[in-house]
Amino acid sequence: MAPTLEVRGLRTHFFTKAGVLKAVDDVSFSIEKGKVLGLVGESGSGKSVTGFSVLGLVDPPGRVVDGEIIFQGRNLTGLSEEEWRKIRGRDIAMVFQDPMMTLNPVLRIDTQMIETVLAHEKVSEQAARARAREALTQVGIPSPDERLKAYPHQFSGGMRQRVAIAIALLHRPALIIADEPTTALDVTIQGQILYEVQKLCRDTGTSLIWITHDLSVVAGLADEICVMYAGRIVERGPVDAVLDEPLHPYTRGLIGSVPSRNVRGHKLMQIPGMTPSLLNLPPGCAFRTRCPRADDDCLVEPAITEPKPGREVRCYHPHLLDTVA
Amino acid sequence: MSPPPAEATTVAAPIAEPVRAAEETPFRRFVADFAESKVALGAFICFVLIALAAIFAPWIAPQNPYDLAQLDIMDGRMEPGTVGGAGFTYILGTDDQGRDMFSGILYGLRISLMVGAGSAFIAFCFGTGLGLLAAYFGRRTDAVIMRLVDLQLSFPSILVALMILAFLGKGILNVVIAIVVVEWAYYARTVRGTALVERRREYIEAAECLALSHQRIVFRHLLPNCLPPLIVVGTMQVARAIALEATLSFLGLGVPVTEPSLGLLIANGYEYMLSGRYWISFYPGIALLVTIVVINLVGDQLRDVLNPRLRK
Amino acid sequence: MIVYLIRRLMQSTLVVLAMTVILFVGVYAIGDPVEILISPDADQMERERAIAALGLDRPLWLQYLTFLQNALRGDLGRSFVFNEPALTLIMQKMPATLELAFAATFFAILIGLPLGLWAGLRPEARSSRVIMATSILGFSLPSFWVGLMLIMVFAVQLGWLPSTGRGPTAELFGVQWSFLTIDGLRHLILPAINLSLFKVSLVIRLTRAGVRETVLMDYVKFARAKGLSESRVIFVHVLKNIMIPVITVTALEFGSTIAFSVVTESIFAWPGMGKLIIDSIYVLDRPVIVAYLMIIVLMFIMLNFTVDVLYSVLDPRVRLQDQKA
Numbered sequence: 001m002a003p004t005l006e007v008r009g010l011r012t013h014f015f016t017k018a019g020v021l022k023a024v025d026d027v028s029f030s031i032e033k034g035k036v037l038g039l040v041g042e043s044g045s046g047k048s049v050t051g052f053s054v055l056g057l058v059d060p061p062g063r064v065v066d067g068e069i070i071f072q073g074r075n076l077t078g079l080s081e082e083e084w085r086k087i088r089g090r091d092i093a094m095v096f097q098d099p100m101m102t103l104n105p106v107l108r109i110d111t112q113m114i115e116t117v118l119a120h121e122k123v124s125e126q127a128a129r130a131r132a133r134e135a136l137t138q139v140g141i142p143s144p145d146e147r148l149k150a151y152p153h154q155f156s157g158g159m160r161q162r163v164a165i166a167i168a169l170l171h172r173p174a175l176i177i178a179d180e181p182t183t184a185l186d187v188t189i190q191g192q193i194l195y196e197v198q199k200l201c202r203d204t205g206t207s208l209i210w211i212t213h214d215l216s217v218v219a220g221l222a223d224e225i226c227v228m229y230a231g232r233i234v235e236r237g238p239v240d241a242v243l244d245e246p247l248h249p250y251t252r253g254l255i256g257s258v259p260s261r262n263v264r265g266h267k268l269m270q271i272p273g274m275t276p277s278l279l280n281l282p283p284g285c286a287f288r289t290r291c292p293r294a295d296d297d298c299l300v301e302p303a304i305t306e307p308k309p310g311r312e313v314r315c316y317h318p319h320l321l322d323t324v325a
Numbered sequence: 326m327s328p329p330p331a332e333a334t335t336v337a338a339p340i341a342e343p344v345r346a347a348e349e350t351p352f353r354r355f356v357a358d359f360a361e362s363k364v365a366l367g368a369f370i371c372f373v374l375i376a377l378a379a380i381f382a383p384w385i386a387p388q389n390p391y392d393l394a395q396l397d398i399m400d401g402r403m404e405p406g407t408v409g410g411a412g413f414t415y416i417l418g419t420d421d422q423g424r425d426m427f428s429g430i431l432y433g434l435r436i437s438l439m440v441g442a443g444s445a446f447i448a449f450c451f452g453t454g455l456g457l458l459a460a461y462f463g464r465r466t467d468a469v470i471m472r473l474v475d476l477q478l479s480f481p482s483i484l485v486a487l488m489i490l491a492f493l494g495k496g497i498l499n500v501v502i503a504i505v506v507v508e509w510a511y512y513a514r515t516v517r518g519t520a521l522v523e524r525r526r527e528y529i530e531a532a533e534c535l536a537l538s539h540q541r542i543v544f545r546h547l548l549p550n551c552l553p554p555l556i557v558v559g560t561m562q563v564a565r566a567i568a569l570e571a572t573l574s575f576l577g578l579g580v581p582v583t584e585p586s587l588g589l590l591i592a593n594g595y596e597y598m599l600s601g602r603y604w605i606s607f608y609p610g611i612a613l614l615v616t617i618v619v620i621n622l623v624g625d626q627l628r629d630v631l632n633p634r635l636r637k
Numbered sequence: 638m639i640v641y642l643i644r645r646l647m648q649s650t651l652v653v654l655a656m657t658v659i660l661f662v663g664v665y666a667i668g669d670p671v672e673i674l675i676s677p678d679a680d681q682m683e684r685e686r687a688i689a690a691l692g693l694d695r696p697l698w699l700q701y702l703t704f705l706q707n708a709l710r711g712d713l714g715r716s717f718v719f720n721e722p723a724l725t726l727i728m729q730k731m732p733a734t735l736e737l738a739f740a741a742t743f744f745a746i747l748i749g750l751p752l753g754l755w756a757g758l759r760p761e762a763r764s765s766r767v768i769m770a771t772s773i774l775g776f777s778l779p780s781f782w783v784g785l786m787l788i789m790v791f792a793v794q795l796g797w798l799p800s801t802g803r804g805p806t807a808e809l810f811g812v813q814w815s816f817l818t819i820d821g822l823r824h825l826i827l828p829a830i831n832l833s834l835f836k837v838s839l840v841i842r843l844t845r846a847g848v849r850e851t852v853l854m855d856y857v858k859f860a861r862a863k864g865l866s867e868s869r870v871i872f873v874h875v876l877k878n879i880m881i882p883v884i885t886v887t888a889l890e891f892g893s894t895i896a897f898s899v900v901t902e903s904i905f906a907w908p909g910m911g912k913l914i915i916d917s918i919y920v921l922d923r924p925v926i927v928a929y930l931m932i933i934v935l936m937f938i939m940l941n942f943t944v945d946v947l948y949s950v951l952d953p954r955v956r957l958q959d960q961k962a
Contacts, residue, residue: 476652476655479937479941480893480896480934480937481892481893481896481897483893483896483897483899483900484893484896484930484933487896487899487914487918487930488930490918491914491918491923491926491930494921495918564777568777568778568779571779571781571782572779572780572781572900575781575900575903576781576899576900576903576915577915577919578915578918588779588781591781591782591785595785595904598785598788598789598793599788599792599793599800603789603793606785606789607789610782610785610786613779613782614778614782617777617778617779618774618777618778621773621777
């Protein structure tokens, strides 16, 4: 069966006064129906821009300069603005990072939900309101009739994110892109929302791209993960395999720096140095300057290889089991 | 000396550098920064020309428009370019009393600039003094002065001016008083804001440790450091003062009819404009407009140059 | 909310009191009260009788109290020129001024909002730069000169619109209005444009700043991600947010519009309070001047008060804070 979404060689660049910023540089991945893909990376690694590119929502001076975004067998690059609009919210929905900022503060919840329904379907306002109420119930918001009439500031952060998710679910999209939707929330609420989103996706067959910097979140959620660094995917594979046996030195560093995976008393591993500025990346492998395994080979940009079946890595010196000391 | 052009610095950088450093004074850098904007430089030159024309009006103008003996009523309402009875060409026409508009404008500019600059200066002294007092002494003094500033700023300038003219009557002196009352609050607010920041600096503390007198600290130490924003506000306020004077004179509450400023010249021509004799109002209006816009442009550039946050 | 209202009401009352003191001092201390309150045509007998009747021989503070008492009763003296109560005179002229000021405010929003929206959405465009440069002119040009130019071009040269007076009026709620007749409306256009110039510039700048800030907000991006049409995003999500400051400032500016109508009414011979006050200053009809100033000040203070209250009604966030407090 064809994947729900297949991204091939995506490049999204920002043409700033200071130079061209390659926020996404040759990114490829795909996601099957009903599956969850974790897109992991530090801030500024290009994961959010990747998400926005798939929705055709890259703000100027940014632009998708190359690549294909094939959604349900149809290439989305080069669509007209109106064709994009028809896809957004109906076929592909998005949930943003900060629930405090994603709902318009001066519009009531019902306005914001009903307009979403009416943007894609010619139904009566009552029908749209019924759909909104149903969606709120679905994400576990009590007394939805009353809540519909409220303004966003009358909700807690967790509640607002549920509303945002409810809005994303209104049209039962084939794909939801969630951009760090739980980062701004309390840990307990984070857990609830993770559980519910997973359940909803399983029930409806919706595919999910979960963008996060937190490996522990994707560990229990995703089927497959892509690790991004400086605008490129450096490692991709099934979630358990990647977490148990990371091939790329960067992934290894990331996993090492998660406290829960370390034994008490041991020093936490950390990746030396800082994320390089995307404006003047060093030639070759972008991680080279921080990598313990870097050598002269790394001065040339490495290609994606598949050292093991189902595992992809962009490195000359991957941590294959036999080489790990 | 003007700084070397950009190409010269890059080509001959190693040699030019030390020479330039030795010659660079804050004032030179200020001039260079200011001249970076061609529009502002042009506006400044324009302003200088206008000011010179106003100052030397008696030597430039073909006629003394205030001397009724020189006016010939027979030459009234002549079109621009007509040769009059006195033998010279009225290049901008004449008004109803046979006054040469070109001369009238030059003399009117004189009054407008004098009233504008004069009242802005008095307001500057007054407002800066009170603002410094408020900032330096704080507490009660500050509260009283700033309350007054707030009250003053919450009413539009024209209303305050009308109120004063209503009580004091018309006349040029009263117009100056009205403008001062309208404008002092802007200076006070500006200088207080800056002075509150400056007064926490070490040099004021040092001066206080030296037991210098309040007067010396405020005027010799605090004031000079508050000047840049005041200069910007001052420039803009000169333009506002000129506009306000013109408005009040246009309404007939300002200068006497015998010695018209630009505003009154425009008012005089108003009734003739309806019959198509546009020049009596139009040319003084253009003079007023250019003066105000030019001062505002200079003020805009001054703000950019003097703003320490924007300085490279 | 009630505590807040009471506090604001008390502040306003204090300012009114302060203004009566200033006016009293203006009339009695700076000017000669005999000259101000007694007609210059009166003979010596009448003068003395009037001085006794007005209590001008009593101590100053007592005189102030009487002044205040009379003012509260709506007695602000009789006009020398019209021999009518000053207050009545002003109330008769008020509708014309209010009509002009409302028309100017309407123009300011009608012209300023779209231009500001355009300049805010396309800040780099040449047209936007032209709009912004023009708005600077609107701030610095003396409005009487612009008024003259309007007359010269539209009334004298083109002959499209009349330049003086109100034209025929029609009655509504017992008051005469120009905008109810076609010809009256034509008379209204030029003065209203003239008076609105400063406000147009203000609305342009406010709108532009608001738009530039709002379009960067997550909720605007989220609205796009929901698949809303661009017009709905701009005209509902963006516009509704910037309307709050724009309306607040425009309302606050209404008082100064009335004050500046003095100039416009003089140019266009518009028979309002502004024209009346200038004529009164010419002939030193001081009771009318005092009455005008009192009314304007009261109007200002009431306006400030109303705007504060309105603001809390318009912005749901403010409303909630007050409920909590």
